[in-house]
Amino acid sequence: MGLTVCGASAADFDSSEDITVVSREDGSGTRGAFIELFGIQEEQDGxxxxxxxxxxxxxxxxxVMMTTVADDEYAIGYISLGSLDDSVKAVRIDGAEATVDDINDGTYKIFRPFNIATKGDVSDAAQDFxxxxxxxxxxxxxxxxKYIAVGEPEDYTSNGAEGKVVVAGSSSVSPVMQKLKEAYEKVNDKVEIEIQTSDSTTGMQxxxxxxxxxxxxxxxxxxxxxxxxxxxxxxxxxGIAVVVNNDNPIDELTSDQVKSVFTGExxxxADLEK
Structure with a gap:
């Protein structure tokens, strides 16, 4: 299955226009996962x-990714599924929608883990969080x-910690971490959580x-x-959602088409309609 369009906006969309490819910066975990999942990362000489x-x-x-795509009718980019809102449109990939349900049933295969990382022993406050x-x-x-839970969670019991915890890194993880901070501070107001948003690589370093x-x-x-x-x-x-401008009539792409766009092929x- 190739490119699919819906009729309402198709007449106003000039498919001869160049595609504005929008990507994340080096060090972004979303970029790293995206290029791996779509085969944009290739092995050369090991x-x-x-x-x-x-x-x-x-x-x-x-x-910034969302704003850039929202402001350019001919743009295409990618974002965390949990950050998706109505400012941009997620396209189906290989017939599957970028939804939690389609990830859980195995039809939407473009997803990755959200990790937190620690080094050695952590403070009582960090462990409690x-x-x-x-x-x-x-x-x-x-x-x-709109994220997918993991593991077999148990009831929370505070260890009684007090203090401050600094959490730093991925701008994709940051929105859900902010929600977790707000919920946590309601059950333990003796710990202050500070979130510093950058990218995955900076967070790990x-x-x-x-x-x-x-x-x-x-x-x-x-x-x-x-x-x-x-x-x-x-x-x-x-999940990672491939997104286009809301005025773009395209509803669906194949994985191979996404790869060809982001590699510049x-x-x-109009090339996608051939």
Whole structure:
């Protein structure tokens, strides 16, 4: 199945226009997962090489990605499913919708883990927050915010900790972490949670360097990160939605079409109709 359009906007959409490819910055966990899942990352001489076109516009956060696509009728990008709102439109991939239901039933295959990372022993306050995240209450927050819960959560019981916890990293994980912070501070107001949003790689490095207590990554940890002493815990699974402008009549693409667009092989919307 190829490109699908709906009739309402098709007459106003000029498919001869160039596709505006919008990608995330190097270090973004969402970019790392996206290029791996769509085969945009290729192995050459034993090295994994990101084949994203040099013509791509680079954005440095989920919110900037969404604004960029929302402002350009001919743009295409990708975001965390949990961050998806009506400012952009998610297209179906290989016939499946970017929804929790389609991920759970195995039809939508574009998803990745949300990880938190720690190094060595953590403070009582950090451990208490982690215990909350992985509890029934914490995983309920995950599900309420359009992410996929993990594990077999148990009831939360506070260890009575006090203090401050700094959490840093992925802008994709940050929205659900903010919700978890707000819920946690209602049950333990003696711990202050500070969230610093950047990208997955920066979050992991800050955790290694002891700048933060907990790092956030919207991807699997790299070997170099675990070798540096980080331990990862999956707190949720999250789909990656391929998004276009709301005025774009396209409803569906195949995985191969997405790859061809982001590697620069396909450069106009009309090329996708061939």
């Amino acid at each position: 090295e994994k090489v990101d084949m994203t076109t040099d013509e791509a516009n680079i954005t440095n956060s989920t919110s 982690i215990n909350y995240i992985m509890s029934k209450d914490g995983q309920a927050v995950v599900e309420e915010n 800050n955790t290694i360097d002891g700048i933060c207590d907990i790092g956030m990554a919207s991807r699997e940890l790299k070997d170099s990160e675990t070798e540096a002493g980080l331990t990862a815990t999956v707190i949720a699974n999250d 396909t450069t106009t919307w």
